[in-house]
Amino acid sequence: MPPLARLAADLTAKLGAENVLTDPLARTLYEYDGGVDRAQPDLVVFPRSRDQVAAIVRAAAAAGVPIVARGAGTGLSGGAVAREGGVVVAFNRMRRILEVDVENARAVVEPGVVNLELSQSLAPTGFYFAPDPSSQRACTLGGNVAENSGGPHTLLHGVTVNHVTGLEIVLADGSVAQLGGKAGEALAGAWDLTGVVVGSEGTLALVTAVTVKLTRLPEAVGTLLAIYDQVGQAAETVTALTAAGITPSACEMMDGFCLRAIEAATGAGYPMDSAAVLLMDVEGLREEVEEDAERVEAICRAAGARSVRRAADAPERELLWKGRKNAFGAMGRISPNNYVMDGVIPRTRIAPVLEEIEAVGRRHGFRIGNMFHAGDGNLHPLVFFDERAGELPRALACSHDIIQVCVAAGGSITGEHGVGIEKQDLMPLIFSDADLAYMERIRRAFNPDGLLNPNKMIPQSRLCGEIRGNAALYREGL
Amino acid sequence: MNVSAATPAEAAACVRAAGEAGISCAASKCGHVHLDLRPMQAVRFYQPGDLTVGADAGLTVAALNALLAGHGQFVPIDVAEPERTTLGAVLARHGSGPLRQRFGTVRDFVLGLEMVNDRGEIVHCGGTVVKNVAGYDWMKLMIGARGALGILTGVNFKVFPRPQGIESACFRGLSWPQVEAIRSGLLHSPLRPLAIELQARGGERAVTVTYAGSAAVRGRYRREMSRLGAPEITEGAWPAATPPTNAVYPPAQAVAALQAWEERHQQLSVTGRLGVGAFHVEPAPPPPPVAPAAAGLMRRLKQELDPGGLFHGEDCGPSA
Structure with missing residues (x-):
């Protein structure tokens, strides 16, 4: 029996047929994520426990078959696309919140838990999970960990890695490791393995549980919409806020072109005739929010804003943000x-x-x-x-x-979507050969046979031991 | 043998030479070659409008903060001797000070790192901007690794507006349950203090909460503090640095653990972050064992990234 067929039979026996997809038509549903790359996996499996994940990895490793982890498939850089074929391990059926420990401001969750659902279920405790990617109604914690996801409110609160204190991972040989835990920091001499695995795009390990830091919900939030006739004025406002020592919890810019489509789709109350708007949140104590909102408004006007609106209540706040949160969905009008x-x-x-x-x-x-x-x-x-x-x-x-x-301009090739397939060939724009070789050595330490999400992130010419599967890679031109 | 390096290239050459000679090398006094990076003190860039700064690893904490103060900014690094402590040492030891409560440790605001690796190559992680997910975040590994994987030569930080209007509320004469009540009370409140420090010595226990803001904000904090007890308010008191952390606990278990340790040892001195669960404790409790699988990963990384054992790290004691 060829290795793939044997693997499929083995995993069907271990997980049950309802948790293994072999049918080609069904597998096409898992050939893409939210980006432009596609490749059909040879198998898709749905583990329900850490032990099942370990068994899958052991079996695939023994068969020399690549392993690609997948959350909700909302990623934009091809992280969950099986470009070298192999087994897609989809974590949708591992979606339990295992523990909520409010006194320690921690929760332990399985990787398939949806980002927004975590915060919603925490709401009665007065806490939430701060990283809020635009896809948070669908994206999962495992995906957030893999890409070190951001979102609008990470401006104040930081990105995923600032909110993860521990991970349970399955390594390339199927062994399980507990990294970190509930403590807020490690002692010197204990290496921050959690920090290295977060953002590693599925190339170092599979994550089977995440210990997250919980953030206290703010007492007050002020939401402001500043409307500009020139994009430069909006940009100048951002600089002026920084110079004034103000850190909004979010500061989003939308240009007039997108705004018209968003307003037509959502009716959020955005202007139809502006060059740009800034949508900003300030949060904290009531006293802090009052002061900061006034200062922000003054700075916007000084930079040339033709008007500044402050949401009067929570429903108006939600409406202003509804436009931003649904913005990408509105782009189909353009x-x-x-x-x-x-x-x-x-x-x-x-x-x-x-x-x-x-x-x-x-x-x-x-x-x-x-x-x-x-x-x-x-x-x-x-x-x-x-x-x-x-x-x-x-x-x-x-x-x-x-x-x-x-x-x-002094920036980077990716702020939050990850490198994946999408930006793999652009890594040499910001990293030297020595930098990339060092990353490859780190990958080898975790993933010596290169089977975990192969041919991602580090440019192909750097990688030794290419893994070839029977992938059907869909990519025109480039 | 002491060698000093004034540039990353000199540091790299030294590491290559040590490697070829098969002798160990460290930026502390622990290697056969003690690589002194104090001549490397350049500020590579400073963008106040972008809240970013990059500097050589030999620059001192005091010198960096003196530069940033000119724009009302700072890096929240607390060390006992800022004029003598270099940025490289801070990163290698992953120190934590009182401002940890609000700002996190250096791990949370390092944007980029430059290091000489075991092959004497100068390698980079991260970048110069505040949001960046390109490549592995291996600078996390180096922070707190005490030099075991390389010699740090440069670092980029996210900087912060320096808080204005600092004030502290000190609660004295506390029992352990009262200490825990203050911790839990603050956790469940919307307050965001800069620091929540515990000091305990010879049966005397005090918690100092430091906060900052306008007069209205400080007034609010004072009202909230008076709900937690009868503190003494001191204006303008920037929290002092403390000895290095040697004990960490999940925050809600810290008081119980400290109390039990005190019952065993009678004489207990504690200073540290009550809100975070990170303290300097004397006598020092044994460090928790590293989980076997994590220890195995550390060994594999060491084997891959320094197979020749060039870097001994700082296991023999601190130095500037």
């Missing part, structure tokens, strides 16, 4: 396809970089929209294109040029 990019620049360079990005778009023949985390310089340019008109290769080329602009 074009059949859009490519949501992810790049980072120093926030002091927002205005000139946005102009350069627009110029890049014109050069390639695309309109670029911008909706992004202005507060920390994390850009999300949207390239609007039509795949059926064969525009995908040109859109990808445009996106590569945009990333070059970000790097030239």
